[in-house]
Amino acid sequence: MATHSVQIALAGSGGAGVMTAGQILLDAAAKAGYYGLMGRSSGPQIRGGEAAALIRISTKPVSSLDDRYDMLLAIDWQGVSRFKAELPMDANSVIVCDPAEGDVPVEFVDTGAKVAPIPFGEVAKSIVGGRVNMVGLGVAALLVGLPLDPIMGLIDAALKKKGPDAQKSSRDTVTAGAESAAGIDWRVELAPPPKSDVPHWNISGNEAAGLGAVRGGVRFVAAYPITPATEVLEWLAPNLADLGGTLVQAEDEIASINMAIGASYGGVPSLTATSGPGLALMTEAIGLAIASETPVVIVDVMRGGPSTGIPTKSEQSDLNQAIYGLHGDAPHLVVAPTSIGDCVFTTQWAVHLAEHLQTAAIVLSDQMMGQSRAIIDRPADVAFIARRLVATADMAEGYKRYALTANGISPMAVPGTPGCMYTSDGLEHNQRGTPSSVAEDHQNQMDKRLNKLLKHDYGNHWADVEGDGEVAILTWGSMTAPCREAIDRLAAKGKKVKLISMRLMSPLLPEKIAEAFKGVKKLLIVEQTHSGQFYHYLKGHIELPATVEVLKRPGPLPIRPAEVETKLAAWV
Amino acid sequence: MATHSVQIALAGSGGAGVMTAGQILLDAAAKAGYYGLMGRSSGPQIRGGEAAALIRISTKPVSSLDDRYDMLLAIDWQGVSRFKAELPMDANSVIVCDPAEGDVPVEFVDTGAKVAPIPFGEVAKSIVGGRVNMVGLGVAALLVGLPLDPIMGLIDAALKKKGPDAQKSSRDTVTAGAESAAGIDWRVELAPPPKSDVPHWNISGNEAAGLGAVRGGVRFVAAYPITPATEVLEWLAPNLADLGGTLVQAEDEIASINMAIGASYGGVPSLTATSGPGLALMTEAIGLAIASETPVVIVDVMRGGPSTGIPTKSEQSDLNQAIYGLHGDAPHLVVAPTSIGDCVFTTQWAVHLAEHLQTAAIVLSDQMMGQSRAIIDRPADVAFIARRLVATADMAEGYKRYALTANGISPMAVPGTPGCMYTSDGLEHNQRGTPSSVAEDHQNQMDKRLNKLLKHDYGNHWADVEGDGEVAILTWGSMTAPCREAIDRLAAKGKKVKLISMRLMSPLLPEKIAEAFKGVKKLLIVEQTHSGQFYHYLKGHIELPATVEVLKRPGPLPIRPAEVETKLAAWV
Amino acid sequence: MTAVTKNYSAKDYKSDIKPVWCPGCGDYSVLSSMTKALAELQIPPENCAVVSGIGCSSRLPAYTNVYGYHGVHGRALAAAAGLKLARPDITVIATGGDGDGLSIGGNHFLHACRRNVDMTYVLMDNQVYGMTKGQASPTTAPDWCGSKLTPQGSGVTAIQPLHLALSCGANFVARGFSGDPNHVAQLIAEAIQHPGFSFVQVLSPCVTFRSEQRGWKDTVERGKLAAATSSDEAFAILAKDNGMQTGVLYAGDRKPFNPSQPAVKDLDAVERKFVA
Amino acid sequence: MTAVTKNYSAKDYKSDIKPVWCPGCGDYSVLSSMTKALAELQIPPENCAVVSGIGCSSRLPAYTNVYGYHGVHGRALAAAAGLKLARPDITVIATGGDGDGLSIGGNHFLHACRRNVDMTYVLMDNQVYGMTKGQASPTTAPDWCGSKLTPQGSGVTAIQPLHLALSCGANFVARGFSGDPNHVAQLIAEAIQHPGFSFVQVLSPCVTFRSEQRGWKDTVERGKLAAATSSDEAFAILAKDNGMQTGVLYAGDRKPFNPSQPAVKDLDAVERKFVA
Numbered sequence A, B: 001m002a003t004h005s006v007q008i009a010l011a012g013s014g015g016a017g018v019m020t021a022g023q024i025l026l027d028a029a030a031k032a033g034y035y036g037l038m039g040r041s042s043g044p045q046i047r048g049g050e051a052a053a054l055i056r057i058s059t060k061p062v063s064s065l066d067d068r069y070d071m072l073l074a075i076d077w078q079g080v081s082r083f084k085a086e087l088p089m090d091a092n093s094v095i096v097c098d099p100a101e102g103d104v105p106v107e108f109v110d111t112g113a114k115v116a117p118i119p120f121g122e123v124a125k126s127i128v129g130g131r132v133n134m135v136g137l138g139v140a141a142l143l144v145g146l147p148l149d150p151i152m153g154l155i156d157a158a159l160k161k162k163g164p165d166a167q168k169s170s171r172d173t174v175t176a177g178a179e180s181a182a183g184i185d186w187r188v189e190l191a192p193p194p195k196s197d198v199p200h201w202n203i204s205g206n207e208a209a210g211l212g213a214v215r216g217g218v219r220f221v222a223a224y225p226i227t228p229a230t231e232v233l234e235w236l237a238p239n240l241a242d243l244g245g246t247l248v249q250a251e252d253e254i255a256s257i258n259m260a261i262g263a264s265y266g267g268v269p270s271l272t273a274t275s276g277p278g279l280a281l282m283t284e285a286i287g288l289a290i291a292s293e294t295p296v297v298i299v300d301v302m303r304g305g306p307s308t309g310i311p312t313k314s315e316q317s318d319l320n321q322a323i324y325g326l327h328g329d330a331p332h333l334v335v336a337p338t339s340i341g342d343c344v345f346t347t348q349w350a351v352h353l354a355e356h357l358q359t360a361a362i363v364l365s366d367q368m369m370g371q372s373r374a375i376i377d378r379p380a381d382v383a384f385i386a387r388r389l390v391a392t393a394d395m396a397e398g399y400k401r402y403a404l405t406a407n408g409i410s411p412m413a414v415p416g417t418p419g420c421m422y423t424s425d426g427l428e429h430n431q432r433g434t435p436s437s438v439a440e441d442h443q444n445q446m447d448k449r450l451n452k453l454l455k456h457d458y459g460n461h462w463a464d465v466e467g468d469g470e471v472a473i474l475t476w477g478s479m480t481a482p483c484r485e486a487i488d489r490l491a492a493k494g495k496k497v498k499l500i501s502m503r504l505m506s507p508l509l510p511e512k513i514a515e516a517f518k519g520v521k522k523l524l525i526v527e528q529t530h531s532g533q534f535y536h537y538l539k540g541h542i543e544l545p546a547t548v549e550v551l552k553r554p555g556p557l558p559i560r561p562a563e564v565e566t567k568l569a570a571w572v
Numbered sequence C, D: 001m002t003a004v005t006k007n008y009s010a011k012d013y014k015s016d017i018k019p020v021w022c023p024g025c026g027d028y029s030v031l032s033s034m035t036k037a038l039a040e041l042q043i044p045p046e047n048c049a050v051v052s053g054i055g056c057s058s059r060l061p062a063y064t065n066v067y068g069y070h071g072v073h074g075r076a077l078a079a080a081a082g083l084k085l086a087r088p089d090i091t092v093i094a095t096g097g098d099g100d101g102l103s104i105g106g107n108h109f110l111h112a113c114r115r116n117v118d119m120t121y122v123l124m125d126n127q128v129y130g131m132t133k134g135q136a137s138p139t140t141a142p143d144w145c146g147s148k149l150t151p152q153g154s155g156v157t158a159i160q161p162l163h164l165a166l167s168c169g170a171n172f173v174a175r176g177f178s179g180d181p182n183h184v185a186q187l188i189a190e191a192i193q194h195p196g197f198s199f200v201q202v203l204s205p206c207v208t209f210r211s212e213q214r215g216w217k218d219t220v221e222r223g224k225l226a227a228a229t230s231s232d233e234a235f236a237i238l239a240k241d242n243g244m245q246t247g248v249l250y251a252g253d254r255k256p257f258n259p260s261q262p263a264v265k266d267l268d269a270v271e272r273k274f275v276a
C-alpha cells in the first residue's frame, strides 16, 4: 500500500554535507508537489561536527516529525550515535551505510532495522569531483521513489556560481548513487502528490515570523543575535530594507527592546526577536511598553532552559516568563503560532493586536518550528495590519494621552503632531501622563490597561478548535502538530477527539474556553516542559473539565504522535 | 476606658521637620515600654516637599497601621490634602492645627473630627531657636499621655553635636508645646505599657533584612541603589565591614547579581537587594545561579508596579515575577517575611536554605515593611546559618560536581580545594559539569534541581499558622498584619478565624497546606495586587477549600484591619 | 516638513508641570537652557522629542512642551536611537544624569558614541545619584564619603565623560555649567545642529546631597575648554583638563549612521522568494 | 596558602574535555598560552579560577584544569570581580570574546577598568560573533559585509579595545596574537602578576566566519607595540596603531581595589545598635 508520509534521516560527520543533500531532497519533493519538513540536529561542535538532516515528505501538510524513521542514511558513523534517541527505527526501517566506515553501532542494530550497504566513498571516487553527500542523495531519492529530474535542476541552480563542471559532476554523482542502490530490496511507495496548480512554499518558522511581521506592517527592527532566533532577524535584514524599513543591530537585548520601543513611540510598528535569555533581559523594558502604552512585538523563539540551557534544542518552557516575567501587574499579550506556516499569521496578528491595543505582544515560537523548514501552502492574506489609533492636530485642545475611554484605548499622539505634545511615562500617571502616586489614578490606569485587552474581540483566532467529542486535547505551539496527527489517526479508526490549540495564551478568555469545553468530559493537556507550566497556568485561571491528564516532557526529545495516541487510547 | 493602641499623623510641608518629630515620638514611646510603628508618606518632591509621619503606639507588637487616626497634627496645610486618602478619621479624632496657616481643608472637615487650634508658629517663636516640629511633639505627647522625660533625653542625644544651647531650646519648645495644649479637651488614655526588663528594639524592615542576612552568614553583598530597597544595602555597608565582610557598589543590577554569584562560587554566602525593576534585570543571572547550583539570595523590596510605577509606595505585585520570571523551568526558593520583625528570621532562613539547597532564594519584602520602623521584641536567635555541603580534597578522585544524589544535593568544591577543579556551567550538563544536550542528562539534572527543593524538610517555617476554625485567612507578607489584627478583634468577640500566612511562597508544599486547611470550609485570600496574583498562583497548584473569596487591591492604599473584619463578618 | 512661520520663544517649549526638583537644583537651569536652544533654532515643538531615563535629571521631559519619553533607568540612549532611526525627521535629544547615563547606561553610551546616530545627549552631571538620596556615581571622586553605601569613599577612579565620549567616537563633545545658562543654551544649540552623535556634559549641582557643589560657580573655568581640530589634539587638551573647564572640546565630521532607505520592493516581490 | 613544592607543567592546567572549536580556530592557541602562563607562574591549579561568558571563546574554562565558571553572556567581568573580592587569595582570570566583552558586556568592561580589581582579562578578539554564526561585533570594521544581519556592513566605527581600556583606567594593557602562543603566554603571565585590572586583547582568528583572518599571521607586527611610561604616551602610541601591533602598551601603578578588611566587631556588637 502506498504511504502518505515517509521520514528519512541523513547523518554524517562534519564536512559530509548531509544538510545540503537534505535540503535538495526536500526541495525536490516540493517540486514534485509534495509537502514536507526538514529539521536539523547537530552535535556540540560549533561547525563541522556530526549532523543529521531529519526529513519528512508527505502528501499532506505536516508541521512536525513522525514517530519513526523509514530510513537512516549514514554517510559515516562518527558521532552519529549521539542522535540515537532522536532516531527511532524498527524492523520496517532501513539503515543505508558504507561498510568501509565500520560496523553499524550496536544501538542501531538493536532497532531491528534492515541494513543495506552502499560504498558511498567508492561511488563518489568514481566520479571526478564526486562527493559522498550526492551519492546519498541519489540513493535516498531512488529508495523513496522521488524522480531524479527535479534534483538535477536544483543542483544546477545551487551550483550556478561554481560552473558547469561542478554541476555535471554533482549530477553524475547523484545518478551514480541512485544506480548503486538499485539492488537494495527495500522501497517506500509514496502515494502520488495532491494535484495543485498553486506552487507550494518553502519556508522556515523563523522566516515565517519575519514575513508575518512585515505583512503586519513592522518597519523597524532592532536585533541582537541569539540561537535559535537569529534567522528571524537575518531574514528581516535584507527584506525589511527592500520594503523601506530599518533594521539596526543593537549592542545587547536591553538596547534592542528599548530601541524598538523608541521607534514605536515615533509611530513606526516595531519588533525584536530573541530567545529565553534575551527575553529575560527585556522584561524590564517590556513593562515600560505596557505602562506607557507603547506598542511593541517581541518574538521569543524558545530553546531548552533554564539559563543557557540547550540553545539548539526546543522546549516550551518560556511560557511562564512570557506571561508572568514582569514586575508589577503588567497585562499584555502572549500569542503562539500553532504550526510552522502559522508563524506568519500569528506574528502578523500580534503586530495588529499590539498596535491596536497599544501594548506589548510576545510571540512564543520555538526552535522546532523556527528552525525547521517546511513545504506548505502559501499562508493566506489576512486583513490584520497595524492600525494604531493616533491623535491628530484637531484633538490638541485638552489632549490627554491616557484618557479613560470606554474600551480603554486612547488616541496616541506621535511626534510631529502639532499641539498634542505629551510625555510618555513608565511612572504611574494620571490621564494626562503626569506622574501620580494617587491611589485613584493607579487603580484607573491599571483597570484601563487590563480592560482594553479583555474587552477586545479576538474572534475565532484565540485558538484552533477542531473536531468534536467528549475527549479533547488542549495544547499549544509546536506540540499542536503531533496532537493533530494523533487525532487524525484516531479519526481514521473512527474515534473522535477534539483539538484545542491555543493561540492567545494571554489574556485567557474564560468564556471562549468554556464554550470550547462544552461537552468535553476528559481533557489531555500536552506540553513540552518539565514542570507543566501550561497546565498550572490554565488551572490557576479557568475551570477545567472533570478529568484532566497532562502529557509533558522537557526537551530536547519531541513528543511524537504515537505517544499522544497511546495516551488517548484509554479514553476513546 | 484606656486604649491599647493610638495612631497619630504628623504632617507638614518640607522643612517643617515632621519626620524628626515623629521619630522622637516613637522612640519616646519605646523608652516608655510601648511597642509601635512609624511609616512615612511624602509627596512627589525629591526633597523638601510635604510629608507625613504615620505613627502608631501600642501596648502589643504591631506590624501595620490601624484603620483610623486618632490625631492629625498638621503643622501647616501645604500639600497635606494629598495624603487625605491615607488618613481616615472620624468624629472621635482630633485635628490639631495652626489657625495662622489657614482653614482646615474641607475634605478633612468632612471627617467630622474635632478641630483643636494651636498656634504652632507663635509658640515656636516664643522660644529662641524654637522650631514648630518641637511644638508639635510636645502637643502630641501631652494629648496621648506620653511622659515628657524620655523625650528630653532623646532630644539631648540627637542634638549632642549641636551643643547645649540647641538642646535646651528644643527641650523648652517641647515643654511650651505641651503647655499650649493643656486647654484642649481631647485626650487619649493609653493603657500602661507591658512590663518587661528586656529592652525593645527599634528597627526598620530593611534593617531587619540586613540583620537577617548577616545572622545567616552573608559576607559578600553587591549593591545598586533603588527605592525602597536602598536601606537594606545602606545598613549592610558599615555593618558588613565591621563583621569582616565586603560590600561593593556595582555599576548596575546585572553586575550586582553576577558579582554575588561569582562571590558565592568562591564559597562566600552572598546577597543583593533590589526592587521590581532591578529584579527584572536580574532574572537571567538568577537562572544561571539555579542551573549552575550556586547559592545566592536576592531581597526584593516591592513597590508599586508595573514599570517604574510608584517607587515610594507598597504593593505585592512582584510575586509572579519572583516565582515565574525566569526562562526555562528554573525551580528556586521564594520566601516572604510575615512582619517587620520577621524580616530578620525570613532573610536568615533564606540564606540558610539557599546555601543548603545550592540554589537562588528570593526574599519578597515590600515598601510597607521595609521602610516602616517598628518597636519590637528582639528577634530570637535561631540556628539557621549558611552551611554549604562542600567537597574536600579527599573527594578529588572522580569528583562530579553535579552528581545525582538521593536528596539532590551534591558536594560543591570551592576554589582552593585541591583536585576537585571543575567548571560550573549554565549550559545543561552531565554530572561532571560538561555541557550536554543529551535528553537523559537534561531530565536528570532538571529532576535534581527540583527534587532537592521538594525533598527538603522546611519544618513549621513554611507558614505562620495560628488559631483554628472553619473560616481561615490565607495571606502573605505585609498583608499579614492587618489580617492578624482583624482575627484578634474577632477573637475578642468570641469568633474563631484561622490564620495561614505563607512564608515559603515557592516551592509550594501541598501536603502541609492541605493539613493547614483541615477543617477549613471557607477561605479568604488577602493580597495587595490588582490581578490577584497570589490567588491564581495557589489555585494553579493546590486544592483550595470549597468556598474561596479574594480581598485584593493594588497599592498604594493599604488594606486595613477593619476591611478584613468586614469581609469576614458574613462568615463568622 | 513645511517651513514654519510661527516665531517660538523659550517659554513655548516649557510645560505647565511643576518640577519635583529641590529649590536650587542645577537642573532648573538646564531646562531653561534647553528651551532657549530650541527657541534659538526655531524647531517647532511638535518636531522635537526629549527622551530620558530615571533620576532627578531624567524628570526633565515632562517639564518641556515637546514630545517626551520618560523611560526606564539607563536606557534613554537606546530609546532615543530607535526613535531617530525610525523618524529621521524628528529632532531627538536624550537626557538624564550621570548615574543613568554612565553607570547602568554605560554600555549604551559607549555604543551611541560609536554608532553616531544624529542626535544630542545632554548629561546633567552632579556626581551623585540624587533621586535615590545620594550615592556615588561613576563621576564621583573616589574619596567622597557622603554616601551611606560607601562611607569610606567609593575607592574607584572617576570616569572622565568627555574622554570616554571621544574614545568611543562621539562626533561633538562639549561641557557646560548650569550656572551659565546662556552658554549651555548655545552648546545645546550647536550640538543639535552638529550632524551625528553630540554629547554635552552639563555640570549641574545637586544642592541637597552635594551641597559643596554650590561652590562650582567659583571654580568653573568658563569657556576655557579649547576647541580641538582633531581628536588627538582633543585628547591632549583633556590631559590637562581638571573637569571644570567649559566649552566645545571637539566637533568631528564622521558621517551619521542612518541605514534607512526608500522601499525598492513591494510585499509581493518579497514573498515570491518563498515559492518552492 | 602554604608554599607548593610540586612542579606544574602546562598540561597540568588542561582538562581532558575536547573543545567544540572548529579545527584551526585561534582559541586553541590561547588555551595553550594560558596554561603555559600558569605553569610559568607555578600557580597551583586549585588556586586559580577562569570565569567566562558565552561564545566560542567563552568555552575555554572547561578545557582548563583550574576552577572554571561559564556564566551568562557578557557578564564574565562582574562574576570575576565578585569572586576576587570575596576570595582575594585566588588568581582570577576572566575571558571571552569581543562580542561578549565589548558588545553586551561593554558596561562591565568600562567599570572593571576603572574599578581596578586585581584580576586579568583575556579577550579573544576575532571581530565577529562566532558562536551565533557570524555577525558583526564592536571590533568589526564597518564595511565588513559577511553578516546576514548587516549585509551592507554595520556602518558603525569599530571600538579600539586598548584605547577604551586606557580611557577607563585599566592598569595593564597589552595585545597579542594567537599565532604567537609563547608571546601571548608571556603577556598573560605579566598581566597576572601586575596588580590591579590587567587587559590582554588577543587577536584570535575565526577561521570559519572570517577566514580572511588566516592572513593575520602575515600582517601582525610582532612586539611592535611600544611600552608607554605614562597613559598620555600610551594614547599617543595608539594614535598611530593599526590594531595589528602586539606587545605591552601600558603598565600603570594604580592601587588595586580591595575593600575587604578583617572583622572588628562581632554580631552582638552590631545588634546592640537596635536597642530602643
Ligand SMILES: Cc1ncc(C[n+]2csc(CCOP(=O)(O)OP(=O)(O)O)c2C)c(N)n1
Binding pocket: B224, B225, B226, B227, B253, B277, B278, B281, B308, C054, C055, C056, C057, C058, C073, C096, C097, C098, C099, C100, C101, C124, C126, C128, C129, C130, C131, C132, C137, C206
Ligand atoms: C533598574 C533600576 N535600578 C535602579 C533604579 C533606582 N534609581 C533611580 S534614579 C537612580 C540614579 C539616578 O542618578 P542620576 O542619573 O545621576 O540622576 P540624578 O538623580 O542625580 O539627577 C537610581 C539608581 C531604578 N529606577 N531602576
Ligand SMILES: Cc1ncc(C[n+]2csc(CCOP(=O)(O)OP(=O)(O)O)c2C)c(N)n1
Binding pocket: A224, A225, A226, A227, A253, A277, A278, A281, A308, D054, D055, D056, D057, D058, D073, D096, D097, D098, D099, D100, D101, D124, D126, D128, D129, D130, D131, D132, D137, D206
Ligand atoms: C543574553 C544572550 N544574548 C545572546 C546570546 C547569543 N550569543 C551567544 S554567543 C554570542 C556572541 C559571541 O561572540 P563573541 O563573544 O565574540 O565570541 P566568539 O564566539 O566570537 O568567540 C551571542 C550573541 C546569548 N547566549 N545570551
Ligand code: SF4
Binding pocket: B046, B047, C020, C021, C022, C024, C025, C026, C027, C056, C057, C126, C130, C131, C205, C206, C207, C208, C209
Ligand atoms: S536631590 Fe539633588 S539632583 Fe535631585 S532635585 Fe534635589 S538638588 Fe536636584
Ligand code: SF4
Binding pocket: A046, A047, D020, D021, D022, D024, D025, D026, D027, D056, D057, D126, D130, D131, D205, D206, D207, D208, D209
Ligand atoms: S566559529 Fe570561529 S570562533 Fe567559533 S570555534 Fe569556529 S573558528 Fe573558532
Ligand SMILES: [Mg+2]
Binding pocket: C055, C097, C098, C099, C124, C125, C126, C127, C128, C129, C130, C137
Ligand atoms: Mg546624578
Ligand SMILES: [Mg+2]
Binding pocket: D055, D097, D098, D099, D124, D125, D126, D127, D128, D129, D130, D137
Ligand atoms: Mg568573537
